[in-house]
Amino acid sequence: MNMMSGPDDPNRARKEWLGLLAKSPAADVARLWAALDLTPAHDVLRTPEIGGVMVRGRAGAVGAAFNLGEMTLTRASVRLACGTVGHGYVQGRDREHAVQVALLDALMQTAAAGRIEAGVLAPLRAAMAGRKRSRAAKSAATKVEFFTMVRGED
Protein backbone atom coordinates (compact mmCIF):
# COMPACT_ATOMS: atom_id res chain seq x y z
CA MET A 1 0.00 0.00 0.00
CA ASN A 2 1.24 3.42 -0.83
CA MET A 3 1.34 5.62 2.19
CA MET A 4 -0.49 8.55 0.74
CA SER A 5 0.38 11.78 2.37
CA GLY A 6 -2.93 13.33 3.34
CA PRO A 7 -3.33 16.90 4.53
CA ASP A 8 -2.83 15.74 8.13
CA ASP A 9 0.54 14.16 7.44
CA PRO A 10 3.13 16.23 9.36
CA ASN A 11 5.81 15.05 6.94
CA ARG A 12 3.89 16.04 3.85
CA ALA A 13 6.00 19.04 2.91
CA ARG A 14 9.33 17.24 3.32
CA LYS A 15 8.01 14.21 1.50
CA GLU A 16 7.02 16.43 -1.39
CA TRP A 17 10.36 18.22 -1.73
CA LEU A 18 12.39 15.04 -1.38
CA GLY A 19 10.27 13.37 -4.07
CA LEU A 20 10.54 16.37 -6.37
CA LEU A 21 14.33 16.59 -5.95
CA ALA A 22 14.76 12.81 -6.46
CA LYS A 23 12.82 12.80 -9.72
CA SER A 24 14.15 16.04 -11.22
CA PRO A 25 16.97 15.87 -13.78
CA ALA A 26 20.39 16.20 -12.11
CA ALA A 27 21.37 18.97 -14.52
CA ASP A 28 18.36 21.11 -13.50
CA VAL A 29 19.10 20.67 -9.80
CA ALA A 30 22.78 21.49 -10.36
CA ARG A 31 21.98 24.65 -12.33
CA LEU A 32 19.47 25.98 -9.77
CA TRP A 33 21.73 25.06 -6.87
CA ALA A 34 24.65 26.91 -8.43
CA ALA A 35 22.45 29.96 -9.05
CA LEU A 36 21.62 30.13 -5.32
CA ASP A 37 25.32 30.69 -4.66
CA LEU A 38 25.14 29.16 -1.19
CA THR A 39 28.13 27.51 0.44
CA PRO A 40 26.79 26.25 3.75
CA ALA A 41 29.39 24.76 6.07
CA HIS A 42 28.61 21.07 6.52
CA ASP A 43 29.94 17.65 7.43
CA VAL A 44 29.36 14.75 5.11
CA LEU A 45 27.69 12.01 7.15
CA ARG A 46 27.44 9.62 4.26
CA THR A 47 29.59 10.06 1.20
CA PRO A 48 27.61 9.61 -2.00
CA GLU A 49 26.95 5.96 -2.63
CA ILE A 50 25.50 4.36 -5.77
CA GLY A 51 23.29 1.32 -5.32
CA GLY A 52 20.18 -0.45 -6.44
CA VAL A 53 16.64 -0.71 -5.18
CA MET A 54 14.43 -3.67 -6.01
CA VAL A 55 11.27 -2.22 -7.54
CA ARG A 56 8.19 -4.26 -6.74
CA GLY A 57 4.87 -4.67 -8.46
CA ARG A 58 1.74 -6.57 -7.52
CA ALA A 59 0.29 -9.67 -9.20
CA GLY A 60 -2.81 -8.52 -11.07
CA ALA A 61 -1.91 -4.92 -10.12
CA VAL A 62 -3.57 -5.33 -6.71
CA GLY A 63 -2.47 -8.68 -5.27
CA ALA A 64 0.69 -10.05 -3.69
CA ALA A 65 3.97 -8.25 -4.32
CA PHE A 66 6.62 -9.54 -6.71
CA ASN A 67 10.06 -8.29 -7.74
CA LEU A 68 9.95 -6.42 -11.03
CA GLY A 69 13.62 -5.47 -11.30
CA GLU A 70 16.06 -3.00 -9.83
CA MET A 71 16.64 0.68 -10.45
CA THR A 72 19.77 2.70 -9.77
CA LEU A 73 19.75 5.09 -6.84
CA THR A 74 22.37 7.35 -5.29
CA ARG A 75 22.28 8.56 -1.69
CA ALA A 76 24.21 10.96 0.50
CA SER A 77 23.74 12.63 3.89
CA VAL A 78 25.08 15.87 5.31
CA ARG A 79 24.95 17.79 8.61
CA LEU A 80 24.97 21.57 8.58
CA ALA A 81 27.02 23.53 11.12
CA CYS A 82 23.76 24.20 13.04
CA GLY A 83 23.30 20.43 13.41
CA THR A 84 20.47 20.01 10.88
CA VAL A 85 20.76 16.74 8.97
CA GLY A 86 19.76 16.41 5.33
CA HIS A 87 19.36 13.28 3.22
CA GLY A 88 19.59 13.00 -0.53
CA TYR A 89 18.08 10.01 -2.35
CA VAL A 90 18.05 10.45 -6.11
CA GLN A 91 17.24 8.26 -9.09
CA GLY A 92 20.26 7.37 -11.22
CA ARG A 93 24.00 7.53 -10.56
CA ASP A 94 24.84 11.19 -10.13
CA ARG A 95 26.83 11.72 -6.90
CA GLU A 96 26.69 15.52 -7.11
CA HIS A 97 22.92 15.33 -7.44
CA ALA A 98 22.66 13.30 -4.22
CA VAL A 99 24.89 15.71 -2.26
CA GLN A 100 23.04 18.77 -3.54
CA VAL A 101 19.70 17.21 -2.58
CA ALA A 102 21.03 16.36 0.90
CA LEU A 103 22.13 20.00 1.34
CA LEU A 104 18.81 21.30 0.01
CA ASP A 105 16.93 18.95 2.33
CA ALA A 106 18.90 20.23 5.31
CA LEU A 107 18.51 23.88 4.30
CA MET A 108 14.76 23.42 3.82
CA GLN A 109 14.61 22.68 7.55
CA THR A 110 16.30 26.00 8.38
CA ALA A 111 15.51 29.68 7.93
CA ALA A 112 16.84 29.40 4.35
CA ALA A 113 13.73 27.42 3.38
CA GLY A 114 12.05 30.38 1.66
CA ARG A 115 15.05 30.98 -0.57
CA ILE A 116 15.30 27.31 -1.51
CA GLU A 117 11.60 27.09 -2.20
CA ALA A 118 11.65 30.09 -4.51
CA GLY A 119 15.02 29.46 -6.15
CA VAL A 120 15.00 25.67 -6.57
CA LEU A 121 11.78 23.88 -5.70
CA ALA A 122 9.34 26.20 -7.48
CA PRO A 123 11.23 26.13 -10.80
CA LEU A 124 11.68 22.33 -10.57
CA ARG A 125 7.99 21.89 -9.84
CA ALA A 126 7.08 24.09 -12.80
CA ALA A 127 9.45 22.21 -15.11
CA MET A 128 8.05 18.86 -14.03
CA ALA A 129 4.46 20.05 -14.44
CA GLY A 130 5.38 21.37 -17.90
CA ARG A 131 6.83 18.02 -18.99
CA LYS A 132 3.79 16.17 -17.68
CA ARG A 133 1.40 18.65 -19.31
CA SER A 134 3.06 18.33 -22.68
CA ARG A 135 2.92 14.51 -22.68
CA ALA A 136 -0.64 14.51 -21.35
CA ALA A 137 -1.69 16.86 -24.17
CA LYS A 138 -0.11 14.63 -26.84
CA SER A 139 -1.71 11.61 -25.24
CA ALA A 140 -5.12 13.32 -25.14
CA ALA A 141 -4.84 13.99 -28.88
CA THR A 142 -4.68 10.21 -29.44
CA LYS A 143 -7.85 9.47 -27.48
CA VAL A 144 -10.32 7.51 -29.57
CA GLU A 145 -13.73 9.09 -30.13
CA PHE A 146 -15.91 6.14 -31.11
CA PHE A 147 -19.01 6.63 -33.18
CA THR A 148 -21.38 3.86 -34.12
CA MET A 149 -22.62 3.30 -37.65
CA VAL A 150 -26.38 2.85 -37.68
CA ARG A 151 -27.43 -0.23 -39.61
CA GLY A 152 -30.85 -1.45 -40.66
CA GLU A 153 -34.06 0.11 -41.90
CA ASP A 154 -34.87 2.98 -39.58
Next chain:
Amino acid sequence: MYVAVKGGERAIDNAHAWLAEERRGDCAVAELSVAQIREQLTLAVNRVMAEGSLYDPDLAALAIKQARGDLIEAIFLIRAYRTTLPRFGGSIPIETGEMTCERRVSATFKDAPGGQVLGPTFDYTHRLLDFKLAADGAVDAASEADPDGTATPHIMSFLDREDLIQSEPQTDETPADLTRTPLELPASRALRLQSLTRGDEGFILGMAYSTQRGYARNHAFVAELRIGAVAVEMDIPEIGFAIEIGEICVTECETVNQFQGSKTEPPQFTRGYGLVFGMSERKAISMALVDRALRWKELGEDNLGAPAQDEEFVLYHSDNIQATGFLEHIKLPHYVDFQSELELVRKLRREAVETYPMQEAAE
Protein backbone atom coordinates in the same frame (compact mmCIF):
# COMPACT_ATOMS: atom_id res chain seq x y z
CA MET B 1 36.37 -31.34 -18.67
CA TYR B 2 38.57 -28.32 -19.18
CA VAL B 3 42.33 -28.22 -19.36
CA ALA B 4 44.14 -24.91 -19.19
CA VAL B 5 45.46 -24.00 -22.59
CA LYS B 6 47.94 -21.19 -22.85
CA GLY B 7 49.23 -19.30 -25.79
CA GLY B 8 46.21 -17.30 -26.93
CA GLU B 9 46.98 -14.00 -25.17
CA ARG B 10 48.33 -12.13 -28.14
CA ALA B 11 45.54 -13.38 -30.39
CA ILE B 12 42.93 -12.36 -27.80
CA ASP B 13 44.38 -8.86 -27.37
CA ASN B 14 44.45 -8.34 -31.09
CA ALA B 15 40.93 -9.71 -31.48
CA HIS B 16 39.66 -7.20 -28.90
CA ALA B 17 41.47 -4.33 -30.56
CA TRP B 18 39.86 -5.28 -33.86
CA LEU B 19 36.48 -5.59 -32.13
CA ALA B 20 36.84 -1.98 -30.92
CA GLU B 21 37.65 -0.85 -34.43
CA GLU B 22 34.74 -2.76 -35.94
CA ARG B 23 32.45 -1.35 -33.27
CA ARG B 24 33.37 2.14 -34.39
CA GLY B 25 32.79 1.26 -38.03
CA ASP B 26 33.68 3.68 -40.81
CA CYS B 27 35.33 6.72 -39.21
CA ALA B 28 33.97 8.89 -42.02
CA VAL B 29 30.54 8.34 -40.46
CA ALA B 30 29.77 10.33 -37.29
CA GLU B 31 30.08 8.38 -34.06
CA LEU B 32 26.88 7.42 -32.26
CA SER B 33 26.57 8.96 -28.79
CA VAL B 34 25.06 7.23 -25.79
CA ALA B 35 22.48 10.03 -25.56
CA GLN B 36 21.46 9.40 -29.19
CA ILE B 37 20.90 5.72 -28.44
CA ARG B 38 18.94 6.58 -25.29
CA GLU B 39 16.71 9.06 -27.12
CA GLN B 40 16.34 7.44 -30.54
CA LEU B 41 16.59 3.71 -29.92
CA THR B 42 14.33 3.89 -26.89
CA LEU B 43 12.63 0.55 -27.38
CA ALA B 44 15.98 -1.25 -27.57
CA VAL B 45 16.97 0.58 -24.38
CA ASN B 46 13.68 -0.53 -22.82
CA ARG B 47 14.29 -4.15 -23.70
CA VAL B 48 17.80 -4.08 -22.25
CA MET B 49 16.46 -2.56 -19.03
CA ALA B 50 13.64 -5.12 -18.76
CA GLU B 51 15.76 -8.21 -19.42
CA GLY B 52 18.87 -6.77 -17.77
CA SER B 53 16.55 -6.23 -14.80
CA LEU B 54 17.91 -2.75 -14.08
CA TYR B 55 16.10 0.49 -14.80
CA ASP B 56 18.74 2.98 -15.94
CA PRO B 57 18.34 4.27 -19.51
CA ASP B 58 21.85 5.74 -19.69
CA LEU B 59 23.49 2.46 -18.69
CA ALA B 60 21.31 0.47 -21.07
CA ALA B 61 22.23 2.83 -23.93
CA LEU B 62 25.92 2.50 -23.09
CA ALA B 63 25.57 -1.30 -23.05
CA ILE B 64 23.92 -1.25 -26.48
CA LYS B 65 26.76 0.84 -27.86
CA GLN B 66 29.42 -1.41 -26.32
CA ALA B 67 27.61 -4.53 -27.58
CA ARG B 68 27.41 -3.17 -31.14
CA GLY B 69 23.64 -3.43 -30.97
CA ASP B 70 23.60 -7.09 -29.89
CA LEU B 71 20.84 -6.77 -27.30
CA ILE B 72 21.50 -10.05 -25.52
CA GLU B 73 25.16 -9.06 -25.13
CA ALA B 74 23.98 -5.65 -23.82
CA ILE B 75 21.65 -7.40 -21.35
CA PHE B 76 24.62 -9.49 -20.23
CA LEU B 77 26.63 -6.30 -19.55
CA ILE B 78 23.76 -4.83 -17.51
CA ARG B 79 23.29 -8.03 -15.51
CA ALA B 80 27.02 -8.07 -14.74
CA TYR B 81 26.96 -4.41 -13.66
CA ARG B 82 23.85 -5.00 -11.55
CA THR B 83 25.66 -7.55 -9.43
CA THR B 84 28.20 -4.89 -8.39
CA LEU B 85 25.54 -2.61 -6.90
CA PRO B 86 24.87 -2.70 -3.17
CA ARG B 87 21.15 -3.26 -2.58
CA PHE B 88 19.64 -0.33 -0.66
CA GLY B 89 16.33 -2.09 -0.18
CA GLY B 90 13.04 -2.82 -1.85
CA SER B 91 10.40 -0.36 -2.96
CA ILE B 92 6.81 -0.19 -1.85
CA PRO B 93 4.92 -1.97 -4.67
CA ILE B 94 4.25 0.52 -7.44
CA GLU B 95 0.66 1.71 -7.86
CA THR B 96 -0.06 1.19 -11.52
CA GLY B 97 -3.60 2.48 -10.94
CA GLU B 98 -2.06 5.90 -10.40
CA MET B 99 -0.06 5.73 -13.62
CA THR B 100 0.05 8.78 -15.87
CA CYS B 101 -1.18 6.77 -18.87
CA GLU B 102 0.33 7.68 -22.21
CA ARG B 103 -1.29 4.69 -23.84
CA ARG B 104 -4.27 2.77 -22.58
CA VAL B 105 -6.42 0.42 -24.60
CA SER B 106 -9.00 -2.19 -23.75
CA ALA B 107 -10.13 -4.98 -26.03
CA THR B 108 -13.08 -5.79 -23.76
CA PHE B 109 -14.85 -2.49 -23.08
CA LYS B 110 -15.23 0.11 -25.80
CA ASP B 111 -16.44 2.82 -23.46
CA ALA B 112 -14.03 2.23 -20.62
CA PRO B 113 -14.11 5.13 -18.12
CA GLY B 114 -11.11 7.30 -18.84
CA GLY B 115 -11.24 6.38 -22.52
CA GLN B 116 -9.03 4.58 -24.98
CA VAL B 117 -5.79 6.39 -25.66
CA LEU B 118 -3.53 5.13 -28.43
CA GLY B 119 -0.29 6.86 -27.47
CA PRO B 120 2.79 6.67 -29.72
CA THR B 121 1.96 3.28 -31.23
CA PHE B 122 3.15 1.31 -34.27
CA ASP B 123 -0.40 -0.07 -34.57
CA TYR B 124 -2.25 1.11 -37.70
CA THR B 125 1.00 2.01 -39.47
CA HIS B 126 1.31 0.32 -42.84
CA ARG B 127 4.71 -1.17 -42.18
CA LEU B 128 6.06 0.41 -45.32
CA LEU B 129 9.62 1.64 -45.16
CA ASP B 130 9.68 5.39 -44.72
CA PHE B 131 12.43 6.70 -46.96
CA LYS B 132 11.97 10.18 -45.55
CA LEU B 133 13.77 8.94 -42.43
CA ALA B 134 16.79 8.13 -44.56
CA ALA B 135 16.76 11.60 -46.08
CA ASP B 136 16.37 13.96 -43.13
CA GLY B 137 15.34 13.80 -39.50
CA ALA B 138 12.77 16.60 -39.49
CA VAL B 139 9.50 15.65 -37.82
CA ASP B 140 6.24 17.52 -37.50
CA ALA B 141 5.23 18.34 -33.94
CA ALA B 142 2.70 15.91 -32.47
CA SER B 143 -0.86 17.18 -32.14
CA GLU B 144 -1.99 18.23 -28.73
CA ALA B 145 -5.41 18.32 -27.12
CA ASP B 146 -6.70 19.39 -23.76
CA PRO B 147 -6.45 16.48 -21.33
CA ASP B 148 -9.90 16.08 -19.80
CA GLY B 149 -8.38 14.94 -16.53
CA THR B 150 -10.72 11.96 -16.10
CA ALA B 151 -9.38 9.24 -13.87
CA THR B 152 -8.18 6.02 -15.48
CA PRO B 153 -9.04 3.28 -12.98
CA HIS B 154 -8.04 -0.28 -13.78
CA ILE B 155 -10.70 -1.72 -16.05
CA MET B 156 -10.44 -5.00 -14.18
CA SER B 157 -11.80 -3.28 -11.05
CA PHE B 158 -15.25 -3.06 -12.70
CA LEU B 159 -15.40 -6.83 -13.13
CA ASP B 160 -14.05 -7.24 -9.63
CA ARG B 161 -16.89 -5.16 -8.20
CA GLU B 162 -19.40 -7.57 -9.75
CA ASP B 163 -17.44 -10.55 -8.48
CA LEU B 164 -17.10 -11.74 -12.08
CA ILE B 165 -13.35 -12.08 -11.86
CA GLN B 166 -11.19 -14.14 -9.58
CA SER B 167 -10.10 -11.94 -6.69
CA GLU B 168 -6.47 -11.09 -6.18
CA PRO B 169 -5.86 -10.95 -2.43
CA GLN B 170 -3.38 -8.31 -1.39
CA THR B 171 -0.64 -9.32 1.01
CA ASP B 172 2.30 -7.43 2.39
CA GLU B 173 4.61 -10.40 2.37
CA THR B 174 8.13 -9.70 1.09
CA PRO B 175 8.36 -11.63 -2.19
CA ALA B 176 11.08 -14.20 -2.78
CA ASP B 177 13.86 -12.92 -5.04
CA LEU B 178 15.46 -15.17 -7.63
CA THR B 179 18.51 -12.89 -7.83
CA ARG B 180 19.25 -13.77 -4.20
CA THR B 181 18.11 -17.38 -3.85
CA PRO B 182 18.34 -19.86 -6.70
CA LEU B 183 14.99 -20.64 -8.28
CA GLU B 184 13.41 -23.77 -6.85
CA LEU B 185 10.28 -25.54 -7.99
CA PRO B 186 7.41 -25.40 -7.51
CA ALA B 187 7.79 -21.63 -7.77
CA SER B 188 5.42 -19.14 -6.15
CA ARG B 189 3.53 -16.84 -8.50
CA ALA B 190 5.79 -13.99 -7.34
CA LEU B 191 8.86 -15.90 -8.51
CA ARG B 192 7.18 -16.85 -11.78
CA LEU B 193 6.31 -13.21 -12.47
CA GLN B 194 9.85 -12.06 -11.66
CA SER B 195 11.24 -14.72 -13.92
CA LEU B 196 8.85 -13.87 -16.78
CA THR B 197 9.40 -10.11 -16.63
CA ARG B 198 13.18 -10.53 -17.04
CA GLY B 199 12.86 -13.47 -19.43
CA ASP B 200 13.77 -13.34 -23.11
CA GLU B 201 11.12 -11.52 -25.11
CA GLY B 202 11.31 -13.97 -27.99
CA PHE B 203 11.01 -17.00 -25.75
CA ILE B 204 8.07 -15.58 -23.77
CA LEU B 205 6.40 -14.54 -27.04
CA GLY B 206 6.80 -18.05 -28.45
CA MET B 207 5.38 -19.64 -25.31
CA ALA B 208 2.44 -17.21 -25.30
CA TYR B 209 1.77 -17.86 -28.99
CA SER B 210 1.72 -21.60 -28.33
CA THR B 211 -1.18 -21.11 -25.90
CA GLN B 212 -3.08 -19.16 -28.55
CA ARG B 213 -2.54 -21.92 -31.07
CA GLY B 214 -4.03 -24.54 -28.76
CA TYR B 215 -1.31 -25.77 -26.43
CA ALA B 216 -3.17 -25.18 -23.14
CA ARG B 217 -5.48 -22.68 -24.74
CA ASN B 218 -6.85 -20.21 -22.24
CA HIS B 219 -8.43 -17.70 -24.59
CA ALA B 220 -7.24 -14.36 -23.33
CA PHE B 221 -8.88 -10.98 -23.82
CA VAL B 222 -6.74 -7.94 -23.17
CA ALA B 223 -8.88 -6.23 -20.55
CA GLU B 224 -6.37 -3.46 -20.41
CA LEU B 225 -2.98 -2.50 -21.69
CA ARG B 226 -1.49 0.64 -20.21
CA ILE B 227 1.84 2.35 -20.59
CA GLY B 228 3.08 5.34 -18.66
CA ALA B 229 5.05 6.71 -15.76
CA VAL B 230 4.68 5.60 -12.17
CA ALA B 231 6.44 6.91 -9.09
CA VAL B 232 8.65 4.54 -7.08
CA GLU B 233 8.35 4.94 -3.34
CA MET B 234 10.60 3.50 -0.67
CA ASP B 235 10.70 3.62 3.12
CA ILE B 236 13.82 5.44 4.24
CA PRO B 237 14.61 4.49 7.85
CA GLU B 238 16.81 7.51 8.61
CA ILE B 239 14.14 9.88 7.34
CA GLY B 240 11.39 8.00 9.13
CA PHE B 241 8.86 7.76 6.31
CA ALA B 242 8.49 6.75 2.69
CA ILE B 243 9.52 9.12 -0.10
CA GLU B 244 9.42 8.96 -3.87
CA ILE B 245 12.88 8.01 -5.06
CA GLY B 246 12.18 8.11 -8.76
CA GLU B 247 9.82 7.61 -11.63
CA ILE B 248 9.84 4.78 -14.13
CA CYS B 249 7.96 3.98 -17.31
CA VAL B 250 6.26 0.58 -17.32
CA THR B 251 3.90 -1.42 -19.50
CA GLU B 252 1.12 -3.35 -17.83
CA CYS B 253 -1.19 -5.93 -19.38
CA GLU B 254 -4.14 -7.51 -17.65
CA THR B 255 -5.93 -10.33 -19.40
CA VAL B 256 -9.35 -11.79 -18.73
CA ASN B 257 -9.55 -15.50 -19.34
CA GLN B 258 -12.29 -18.06 -19.45
CA PHE B 259 -12.80 -20.24 -16.43
CA GLN B 260 -15.46 -22.87 -15.97
CA GLY B 261 -15.48 -22.75 -12.20
CA SER B 262 -14.44 -25.47 -9.83
CA LYS B 263 -15.71 -27.23 -6.70
CA THR B 264 -14.96 -24.16 -4.61
CA GLU B 265 -15.37 -21.33 -7.13
CA PRO B 266 -18.42 -20.35 -9.20
CA PRO B 267 -17.87 -19.77 -12.93
CA GLN B 268 -15.97 -16.51 -13.29
CA PHE B 269 -13.17 -14.98 -15.25
CA THR B 270 -9.54 -15.41 -14.26
CA ARG B 271 -6.54 -13.16 -14.68
CA GLY B 272 -3.20 -13.19 -16.37
CA TYR B 273 -0.75 -10.43 -15.57
CA GLY B 274 2.16 -8.81 -17.31
CA LEU B 275 4.28 -5.92 -16.04
CA VAL B 276 7.49 -4.91 -17.76
CA PHE B 277 9.98 -2.03 -17.53
CA GLY B 278 9.68 0.53 -20.31
CA MET B 279 7.42 0.53 -23.32
CA SER B 280 7.31 -3.19 -24.10
CA GLU B 281 3.78 -4.23 -24.95
CA ARG B 282 4.59 -7.35 -26.95
CA LYS B 283 6.44 -8.61 -23.90
CA ALA B 284 3.75 -7.51 -21.41
CA ILE B 285 0.96 -9.27 -23.33
CA SER B 286 3.11 -12.39 -23.74
CA MET B 287 3.92 -12.38 -20.04
CA ALA B 288 0.23 -12.20 -19.13
CA LEU B 289 -0.62 -15.19 -21.34
CA VAL B 290 2.21 -17.31 -19.98
CA ASP B 291 1.44 -16.28 -16.40
CA ARG B 292 -2.12 -17.47 -16.92
CA ALA B 293 -1.04 -20.78 -18.47
CA LEU B 294 1.29 -21.46 -15.53
CA ARG B 295 -1.57 -20.96 -13.05
CA TRP B 296 -3.37 -24.19 -14.02
CA LYS B 297 -2.60 -25.89 -10.73
CA GLU B 298 -3.83 -23.14 -8.41
CA LEU B 299 -6.99 -22.74 -10.51
CA GLY B 300 -7.69 -26.47 -10.43
CA GLU B 301 -7.38 -26.93 -14.18
CA ASP B 302 -6.12 -30.02 -15.99
CA ASN B 303 -2.49 -30.40 -16.89
CA LEU B 304 -2.71 -30.83 -20.63
CA GLY B 305 0.99 -31.48 -20.88
CA ALA B 306 1.48 -28.29 -22.86
CA PRO B 307 4.91 -26.63 -22.78
CA ALA B 308 3.48 -23.33 -21.47
CA GLN B 309 1.99 -25.14 -18.46
CA ASP B 310 5.31 -26.69 -17.53
CA GLU B 311 6.92 -24.26 -15.11
CA GLU B 312 10.20 -26.12 -15.12
CA PHE B 313 10.35 -25.88 -18.89
CA VAL B 314 9.30 -22.22 -19.02
CA LEU B 315 11.20 -20.81 -16.06
CA TYR B 316 14.43 -22.71 -16.62
CA HIS B 317 14.64 -21.78 -20.28
CA SER B 318 13.40 -18.19 -20.38
CA ASP B 319 16.58 -16.49 -19.20
CA ASN B 320 18.62 -15.55 -22.26
CA ILE B 321 21.80 -14.93 -20.27
CA GLN B 322 21.78 -18.38 -18.69
CA ALA B 323 20.88 -19.88 -22.04
CA THR B 324 23.56 -17.97 -23.91
CA GLY B 325 26.20 -18.86 -21.34
CA PHE B 326 25.54 -22.55 -21.58
CA LEU B 327 24.95 -22.58 -25.29
CA GLU B 328 28.00 -20.60 -26.27
CA HIS B 329 30.39 -22.38 -23.94
CA ILE B 330 30.40 -25.32 -26.32
CA LYS B 331 32.49 -23.32 -28.78
CA LEU B 332 35.29 -23.04 -26.21
CA PRO B 333 38.09 -25.62 -26.18
CA HIS B 334 36.85 -29.13 -25.38
CA TYR B 335 39.94 -30.80 -26.81
CA VAL B 336 40.28 -33.39 -24.07
CA ASP B 337 36.56 -34.25 -24.04
CA PHE B 338 36.60 -34.71 -27.75
CA GLN B 339 39.84 -36.71 -27.63
CA SER B 340 38.19 -39.24 -25.34
CA GLU B 341 35.11 -39.43 -27.60
CA LEU B 342 37.39 -39.99 -30.56
CA GLU B 343 39.21 -42.81 -28.76
CA LEU B 344 35.88 -44.38 -27.85
CA VAL B 345 34.48 -44.33 -31.38
CA ARG B 346 37.72 -45.81 -32.75
CA LYS B 347 37.58 -48.57 -30.15
CA LEU B 348 33.91 -49.35 -30.88
CA ARG B 349 34.64 -49.53 -34.56
CA ARG B 350 37.55 -51.91 -33.96
CA GLU B 351 35.31 -54.13 -31.84
CA ALA B 352 32.53 -54.04 -34.39
CA VAL B 353 34.86 -55.12 -37.13
CA GLU B 354 36.12 -58.01 -34.99
CA THR B 355 32.59 -59.14 -34.08
CA TYR B 356 30.98 -58.90 -37.51
CA PRO B 357 33.80 -59.43 -40.04
CA MET B 358 31.43 -61.09 -42.55
CA GLN B 359 29.11 -58.07 -42.68
CA GLU B 360 31.99 -55.84 -43.61
CA ALA B 361 33.10 -58.30 -46.27
CA ALA B 362 29.55 -58.41 -47.65
CA GLU B 363 29.51 -54.64 -48.05
